[in-house]
Amino acid sequence: MAFEFVRYDGAIASLEVDLLVLGVAQGEGFASGAAADVDAAFGGGLKALAAEESFEGKEGQSLLVHTFSRISAKRVLFLGLGKTDPQSGRLLGALAGRRARDLDVRTLAVAGSTLSGSAGLGVTLGFYRYDQWKTEGVKAKKLERIYLVGLDAPSVEHVAVAEGVALARDLVNGPPVSITPEKLASTAVELASAHGLECTIFDKAALEAKGMALLLAVSAGSDREPRLIHLTWRPAGATDATPAIALVGKGLTFDAGGLNLKPAGSIEDMKMDMAGGAAVLGAMRAIAAVKPNIIVHGIVPSSENLLGASAYKLGDVFKSYLGKTVEIMNTDAEGRLILADALAYANEQKPREIVDLATLTGAICVALGNDRAGIFGNDDGTIAAVEAAGAAAGELYWKMPLDHSLWKQMKSDVADMKNVGKRWGGAITGALFLNQFIGKTPWVHLDIAGPAWAEANDGHVSKGGTGFGVMTLVEYVKRASDRLTAG
Ligand code: BES
Numbered sequence: 001m002a003f004e005f006v007r008y009d010g011a012i013a014s015l016e017v018d019l020l021v022l023g024v025a026q027g028e029g030f031a032s033g034a035a036a037d038v039d040a041a042f043g044g045g046l047k048a049l050a051a052e053e054s055f056e057g058k059e060g061q062s063l064l065v066h067t068f069s070r071i072s073a074k075r076v077l078f079l080g081l082g083k084t085d086p087q088s089g090r091l092l093g094a095l096a097g098r099r100a101r102d103l104d105v106r107t108l109a110v111a112g113s114t115l116s117g118s119a120g121l122g123v124t125l126g127f128y129r130y131d132q133w134k135t136e137g138v139k140a141k142k143l144e145r146i147y148l149v150g151l152d153a154p155s156v157e158h159v160a161v162a163e164g165v166a167l168a169r170d171l172v173n174g175p176p177v178s179i180t181p182e183k184l185a186s187t188a189v190e191l192a193s194a195h196g197l198e199c200t201i202f203d204k205a206a207l208e209a210k211g212m213a214l215l216l217a218v219s220a221g222s223d224r225e226p227r228l229i230h231l232t233w234r235p236a237g238a239t240d241a242t243p244a245i246a247l248v249g250k251g252l253t254f255d256a257g258g259l260n261l262k263p264a265g266s267i268e269d270m271k272m273d274m275a276g277g278a279a280v281l282g283a284m285r286a287i288a289a290v291k292p293n294i295i296v297h298g299i300v301p302s303s304e305n306l307l308g309a310s311a312y313k314l315g316d317v318f319k320s321y322l323g324k325t326v327e328i329m330n331t332d333a334e335g336r337l338i339l340a341d342a343l344a345y346a347n348e349q350k351p352r353e354i355v356d357l358a359t360l361t362g363a364i365c366v367a368l369g370n371d372r373a374g375i376f377g378n379d380d381g382t383i384a385a386v387e388a389a390g391a392a393a394g395e396l397y398w399k400m401p402l403d404h405s406l407w408k409q410m411k412s413d414v415a416d417m418k419n420v421g422k423r424w425g426g427a428i429t430g431a432l433f434l435n436q437f438i439g440k441t442p443w444v445h446l447d448i449a450g451p452a453w454a455e456a457n458d459g460h461v462s463k464g465g466t467g468f469g470v471m472t473l474v475e476y477v478k479r480a481s482d483r484l485t486a487g
C-alpha cells in the first residue's frame with residue numbers, strides 16, 4: 001500500500017492535515033466527541049451551519065467546510081453515517097477514502113465517536129479506483145498518511161484483506177484480453193511465491209491427462225487454453241490429521257455464451273465471470289497473512305467460453321472428471337461444467353467442508369437483486385457458518401432452497417444428466433447440478449452473479465468489480481480454523 005496509517009490520540013484542533021473527516025451518526029449532533037471539539041474552535045458556528053443546511057447525520061449527507069486556520073486541518077468534512085451498526089467504522093473510512101481520492105489530498109484524518117469495524121480497512125476500500133489503462137486525466141495518488149483519531153490502525157490482517165479485495169477487483173476489472181486463464185494462473189504462482197503458499201497449475205495437457213473433460217469442453221471454442229489453479233495454505237507442522245477446507249471459484253475469463261451466443265446487452269460485462277475465482281485468489285492472499293491452523297485449498301478452474309470452430313455443441317456428451325456423463329443442452333450454462341470438474345478435484349483433497357463462489361446464474365439476480373448473493377448447500381451447519389461469516393464481514397446473503405424436486409428437469413435421455421433445466425428456478429437447478437459432483441462432503445454454493453459487479457460506488461463497494469466474497473471467505477476460514485481445531 002502506498003500510504004501509512006497512524007493512530008492519533010492528541011487534540012483534534014492541532015492535527016495538521018489537508019482533510020479532517022468527522023463521522024456523525026444520525027441524531028448524534030455536535031454535543032460531544034470530535035465534532036464538539038471542532039465546533040468549539042468555531043465558537044458554535046458549525047453547529048449552526050449544520051442546522052441551517054439540515055445536516056442531521058443521515059447516511060449520504062455531507063458538509064465540507066474550509067477552516068480558515070481556526071484549527072490546524074485545512075478542511076473539515078462532516079459525513080452522515082445514518083444509524084450506526086457493526087460496520088460503521090468501515091463505512092466512514094470508505095467514504096473518507098473516496099473523498100480523499102477525489103479531493104486529491106496528501107494527508108487525511110478520520111474521526112468518529114463509538115465506531116466499530118475497521119476504519120483503516122474502509123479507507124483502503126474507498127480509495128480504490130481502477131485506472132491502470134488510463135493514459136489521460138489520471139492524477140498521481142497523493143495520499144501519504146492517514147491519521148485515525150482514537151481509532152486503531154488496521155492490523156496486519158486487515159491490510160492483507162484490503163490487498164486481497166483490491167487484487168480481486170483488479171482481476172475482475174481487467175480487460176479479458178489481459179486477464180486470461182494463463183494470467184490467472186501466473187497471478188496464483190506469484191501470490192504463492194510472495195506469500196508462502198503452495199501452487200500447482202494444470203495446463204491443457206495436464207487436464208487431458210487427468211480427464212477433466214467438462215473444463216476442456218467449455219474451453220474448446222477458444223484459442224486460449226484452460227487452466228486449473230490449485231493454491232494451498234498449509235500451517236507450520238501440518239500433518240495428515242490437520243483439518244482441511246476447500247474454496248473453489250469460477251474463473252470464466254470471458255463468457256460469450258458459446259454457440260448459445262448471448263444477445264448484445266448481456267455480453268458487455270462478461271469479463272466479470274471470473275469474479276468467484278478472483279475472490280478465491282484474493283482470499284488466499286489474505287489467508288497467507290491470517291495464518292489459520294487448518295489447511296486451506298484455493299481452487300480455480302479457468303477458461304473462456306467462446307464459439308470457435310472447435311466449440312462444444314448442443315447434444316454433445318462428455319464424461320466428467322468424477323465419471324458422471326453430461327449432455328450439453330445450453331453452452332451458456334458453462335460455469336457449472338467447469339465447476340463440476342473442479343469440485344470433484346477439490347473433494348479428492350479430503351476437505352471437511354467445501355465453499356464455492358460463482359457468477360453462476362442470471363436467475364439469482366432476478367430473485368435477490370444485485371446487492372445480495374444466494375447461499376445454497378447440502379448441510380445446514382456449514383450454511384449457517386458461512387451465513388454468520390458473511391454477516392460479520394458485512395457482505396449480504398440470502399439462503400436459498402436446494403429443492404431436489406426440481407432435479408427432474410435435468411434428466412437426459414442419453415446421459416446421466418443435462419446441463420440445463422427449464423427457466424423457472426434456474427439458480428436452484430444450477431446449484432442442484434453442482435451438488436451432483438460433491439458427494440457427501442458438507443458444501444456451500446454462493447451464487448454471486450449479482451454483487452460481484454456494481455453499477456456505482458456505494459459505501460465500501462466500488463463501481464465495477466467489487467471483490468465480493470473475499471471478506472466473507474477470510475472470516476469463514478478464521479472461524480473454521482477455531483471450530484475444526486477445537487477440543
Ligand atoms: N455467467 C453467466 C451468469 C451471469 C449472468 C453472471 C448475468 C452475471 C450476470 C452464466 O454462465 C450463464 O450464462 N448462465 C445462464 C444459465 C442458463 C443458460 C441456464 C443464465 O443465467 O442465463
Ligand code: MN
Nearest residue numbers: 255332333334
Ligand atoms: Mn454462461
Ligand code: ZN
Nearest residue numbers: 252255273335
Ligand atoms: Zn458464465
